[in-house]
Amino acid sequence: MSAPPVQATLDDFELGEEVAWGSLATIIDAIYKKNGKHYALKVLNKAQLVKKKVIRSALVEKDALIALGTRPQRHPGLVRLHHCFQDSLHLYFALDLATNGDMKVLVQKLGSISLDCARYYTAQLVDAVIFLHESGVAHRDIKPENILLNSEMRIMLADFGCSYIGKDMESEFLAKWPCRLFNRLEDIAPRTNTFVGTAAYISPELLSRSEANPTSPDIWAVGCTLFFFLYGTSPFTAATDYLTMKRVRALDYSLPPECDKGAADLMKELLVLDPMERIGVPPKSSSEKLRQHSFFVGTETSMPENDASPTTWSYINWQSLWKDSPPPIEVGPYRIRPHDASTTTEELWSGFESLQVNSD
Structure with a gap:
């Protein structure tokens, strides 16, 4: 009879840069020390989940990922869950890292x-x-x-x-x-x-x-x-x-x-x-x-x-579909207008110092 798998902890990961964040979760590029692979470590704050009444959302995500991960065949178009664990403050999901964004x-x-x-x-x-x-x-x-x-x-x-x-x-x-x-x-x-x-x-x-x-x-x-x-x-x-x-x-x-x-x-x-x-x-x-x-x-x-x-x-x-090389990324029928792309931060702030405030 094989021994049960060892539960991962935060100490098993070397934390790198934050790659994404939102109101509920932060995604960190983390290296799993036992195999040296990079994962997207999704960190959810328990207090925020309770405050916003979305505890069930985290549980549903875990259940869905486990259900998909235990299928006889896995699909390359779905993020895979590798580890999930918690401490007193946070829930953690170690997921496939998307290196090219969204x-x-x-x-x-x-x-x-x-x-x-x-x-x-x-x-x-x-x-x-x-x-x-x-x-x-x-x-x-x-x-x-x-x-x-x-x-x-x-x-x-x-x-x-x-x-x-x-x-x-x-x-x-x-x-x-x-x-x-x-x-x-x-x-x-x-x-x-x-x-x-x-x-x-x-x-x-x-x-x-x-x-x-x-x-x-x-x-x-x-x-x-x-x-x-x-x-x-x-x-x-x-x-x-x-x-x-x-x-x-x-x-x-x-x-x-x-x-x-x-x-x-x-x-x-x-x-x-x-x-x-x-x-x-x-x-x-x-x-x-x-x-x-x-x-x-x-x-x-x-x-x-x-x-x-x-x-x-x-x-x-x-x-x-999942074997052939993807097409080169090319601009489609709608292009960003030149003035939208060229607007600089300096232009946005240009009139700030000219504002006059009555201090009396």
Whole structure:
């Protein structure tokens, strides 16, 4: 009988620089002394978790990561949990380190990314999301800052604090779906309608807390993320979260007339108010139908003559998606305006010393 694994502690890590931080967590580049590998050490302050009443979020993230990590097959597009431990003040997660930041920062630096880049990264996101759902996990907070980039510029989906975990979500929902109009919401989809996520990427069914397949909010977020890749903003962005959510409920967005036909068609099929009519959401659609959309695989006239891997990522070969080299990062249809990029700190502060204050 093998001995139980030794629990890691903070003393097992050599702490380096902070690489990210937020209201609840700080991410530190840390070296695990026993193997010399770098990890992203996510540190959560217990007092803050209690104060903001989000203790469950940390527990859900741990449960989701453990559920995914114990699957017979692991997915390369998901951050992996290596250690979790605690002390009197903090909770710690030792995760894969994303050495190239996240998609939000990457896209905002350029204004947008090219159509082929958007196709490649959206395909990787779709593949990771499908694996999640097949594993009984719905992410429910997919957004560009939660899509990390590893050393090879491939994605790693992170931050599972808003997740929903079920043994077989789709089967459980579909078994009750035919009589969904006649049953109470909590009998149809328990805890799948909890308000979670970020305003610009949250689905209308979560906003209205209506019954839905628990996988449907992730599919909606894929559509919002593709729009962000191409145009550097969410399709529903407004001055405040309230106005943003109002636009989501009204499906108030527009696509530029020059938008690629395939991309436009996919976003229109993803950004649908009724989740049951959304591409990729059972029972009316499926993950395979989403994978085979023309934006990813082309049309009959544009399909490649053989199964060779794409060189420009003008189409997706799903079999080699995680093996072939990523496309070079190129600027897309929306570019940062020159004056936006050239504004200096000195210009912003230029009038400060001229302010006059009456000291009497």
